[in-house]
Amino acid sequence: MSQHPTTDPTAELASRTIRKVTWRLVPFVALMFFINYLDRTAIGFASPNGMADDLALSAAQFGFASGVFFIGYIVLEVPSNLALHRFGARRWLSRIMVSWGIVAILFTWVQNVEQLVALRFLLGVAEAGFFPGAILYLSLWVPSVYRGRILMLFYLAQPLTTVIGAPLAGALMQNHGAFFGLEGWRFMFFGVALPAIIVGIIAWFYLTDRPADATWLSPDERRWLAGALESERATTASGPGHASARLAMKSGRVWLLSAIYFGFIYGLYALAFFLPSIIEGFQDQTGTTFDVMQKGLITAIPYVPATIAMYLWSRDASRRGLKTWHIAGPAVVGAVTIPLALYAGSPAATVALVAVTACAIFAALPNFWTLPTTFLTGAAAAAGVALINTIGNLAGFSAPYITGAVHDWTGGYELPLIIVGAFMLTSAILLVVLVRTTRIGANSPTPNAVKA
Numbered sequence: 001m002s003q004h005p006t007t008d009p010t011a012e013l014a015s016r017t018i019r020k021v022t023w024r025l026v027p028f029v030a031l032m033f034f035i036n037y038l039d040r041t042a043i044g045f046a047s048p049n050g051m052a053d054d055l056a057l058s059a060a061q062f063g064f065a066s067g068v069f070f071i072g073y074i075v076l077e078v079p080s081n082l083a084l085h086r087f088g089a090r091r092w093l094s095r096i097m098v099s100w101g102i103v104a105i106l107f108t109w110v111q112n113v114e115q116l117v118a119l120r121f122l123l124g125v126a127e128a129g130f131f132p133g134a135i136l137y138l139s140l141w142v143p144s145v146y147r148g149r150i151l152m153l154f155y156l157a158q159p160l161t162t163v164i165g166a167p168l169a170g171a172l173m174q175n176h177g178a179f180f181g182l183e184g185w186r187f188m189f190f191g192v193a194l195p196a197i198i199v200g201i202i203a204w205f206y207l208t209d210r211p212a213d214a215t216w217l218s219p220d221e222r223r224w225l226a227g228a229l230e231s232e233r234a235t236t237a238s239g240p241g242h243a244s245a246r247l248a249m250k251s252g253r254v255w256l257l258s259a260i261y262f263g264f265i266y267g268l269y270a271l272a273f274f275l276p277s278i279i280e281g282f283q284d285q286t287g288t289t290f291d292v293m294q295k296g297l298i299t300a301i302p303y304v305p306a307t308i309a310m311y312l313w314s315r316d317a318s319r320r321g322l323k324t325w326h327i328a329g330p331a332v333v334g335a336v337t338i339p340l341a342l343y344a345g346s347p348a349a350t351v352a353l354v355a356v357t358a359c360a361i362f363a364a365l366p367n368f369w370t371l372p373t374t375f376l377t378g379a380a381a382a383a384g385v386a387l388i389n390t391i392g393n394l395a396g397f398s399a400p401y402i403t404g405a406v407h408d409w410t411g412g413y414e415l416p417l418i419i420v421g422a423f424m425l426t427s428a429i430l431l432v433v434l435v436r437t438t439r440i441g442a443n444s445p446t447p448n449a450v451k452a
Contacts, residue, residue: 014228017221018146024216025141026150028206029134030157032097035196036130037161038169039104040069041272042192043120045169045299046185049292050176054183055113063404065116066269067397072124074390074397080129081136081386088209089137093130097200100126104193108186132389135369136382141211143228148322148370152314155366159303159310159358162272165192166303170296184292254384256434257371261392263427264368267334267361270399270420271354302355309359310366317367324435326367331428334360335421342414361424395423 043051047062057065084092103119103126110116135151142150172191173184182190208214211225290298317326334357341353376384403416410416 013220013224017217017225018142020217020221021141021214021225022150022153024214025138025207026153028203029138030154032093032199032203033131033134033154033157034161034165035097035192035199036100036127037158038165038192039100039123039196040127041161041165042104042107042169042189043116044272045166045173045296046188049170049173049295050183050185054185055110055116057113057116058408059404060401060408061113061404063400063402063407065113065120066400066404068117069120069124069127070393070396072121072126073128074124074393076125076128077132077390077393078383078386081132081382084129084133084136085382089133090204090207090209093133093137093207094200094204096127096130096133097196097203100130101193101196101198101200102126104196105190107189107193108182129386132382132386135389136385137207139381139385140229141225143232144370148314148318148367151369152310152318152366155314155362155369156307156310158365159306159362162303163300163307166296166299167293168192168296170293173292251384253375253434253438254372254387255391256430256438257368258388258391260427260430260434261368261388262395263423263425263430264331264361264364265392266395266399266423267338267357267420268365268399269396270403270416271338271358271361298351301351302358305355306358306362310362313363314366322367322370324432327364328428328431330360330364331424331431333357334364335423335425335428338424339414339418339421342412342417 043062043066047057051057052062080092080096100123103123106119107116110119134154138150138154139147169188169192172188175187176184179187179190208216211217211222211229214222214225217225313326313330317323337353337360338357341350341357344350344353372381372384372388399420402419403413406416406419407413
């Protein structure tokens with residue numbers, strides 16, 4: 001009787017194994033990402049709801065405080081991801097969460113702009129490595145044929161952070177003076193920071209570093225998964241220099257992906273940090289007053305369709321095989337709609353166009369992140385993914401700062417959002433250039449290899 005090798009499993013074994021990995025890891029890591037993004041963007045909810053007045057912040061000062069987070073973040077991003085590769089995700093992701101939770105709680109007692117800037121910088125230092133570490137961790141648990149779907153499910157946490165987090169922040173801020181006499185925005189900072197410490201401690205015991213240690217998989221499931229991943233690593237590592245962290249840092253493809261990601265993140269954070277302030281301006285336009293909870297609900301509106309669009313678009317990419325237009329197309333749509341939003345003529349039309357922009361950004365992002373691991377493996381994957389995220393997140397500093405400074409200069413958000421659109425359009429063009437000149441992923445046998 002012929003024996004089938006463990007690296008050539010039946011479809012039933014593969015399906016069962018991937019389903020177990022998905023249910024065991026993705027919801028928990030997505031919860032970590034949810035808390036991460038909420039803590040990072042909580043300043044955007046706090047500013048128009050008391051913090052800006054209490055700390056006497058201008059738009060430029062708020063933008064600088066929002067963006068300085070990314071200075072500390074990018075300095076330690078690559079070293080942090082290499083440490084994760086060396087020490088294991090369980091220990092390192094847990095350490096990151098507890099560290100940022102401690103720093104995030106201190107925002108409860110911030111007294112002036114100098115303290116706010118210092119704490120935002122320290123928050124970036126504490127969070128460094130989490131996002132690329134989570135991307136790398138999930139990528140190392142599934143063969144590339146399933147990776148786009150897994151990363152899409154993980155990425156759903158980001159728009160859901162605003163769908164759920166904005167009303168949650170509003171609810172917390174309504175408790176003005178109810179807890180230890182704290183202003184509502186201060187209590188909000190405390191309320192969204194505490195879960196990071198709790199979940200970080202749980203992660204130490206819950207996460208598993210590698211498939212071989214996964215006691216929650218059966219022996220045949222462990223053997224198949226470990227064998228499939230090892231076979232894929234061997235194939236990827238046989239490429240020219242892409243198992244080396246040093247050579248990955250010199251790769252032109254990695255640097256071009258970094259520039260593309262910069263444009264996406266510029267749009268993402270300009271939206272995240274300033275949408276609550278734009279909504280605040282609706283009150284002057286319409287003569288209507290929104291309470292804190294209503295502002296949170298309005299902020300959440302664009303992210304509901306964005307969550308749905310992300311899911312459907314990524315599923316289509318998995319089914320068809322990832323094409324250039326799965327990433328470049330949404331970038332073009334976002335580039336056009338985000339500057340148009342402020343010319344819409346009414347709050348409802350503005351929110352509708354912002355919703356289209358959010359759909360575009362979130363449709364592109366999970367598909368983008370399937371690209372690096374089509375040609376990087378091992379330490380190269382850790383370094384390459386971290387470098388792409390590091391360069392991309394320079395936009396996390398520049399987007400809120402430039403947006404705030406240009407707003408102060410012009411007195412409106414029209415020109416700042418035109419700049420956002422220009423960056424996103426540039427990313428779409430660069431992606432097309434990358435695919436046509438390097439054929440990135442074209443030799444991969446998986447549906448997630450990008451095709452022209």
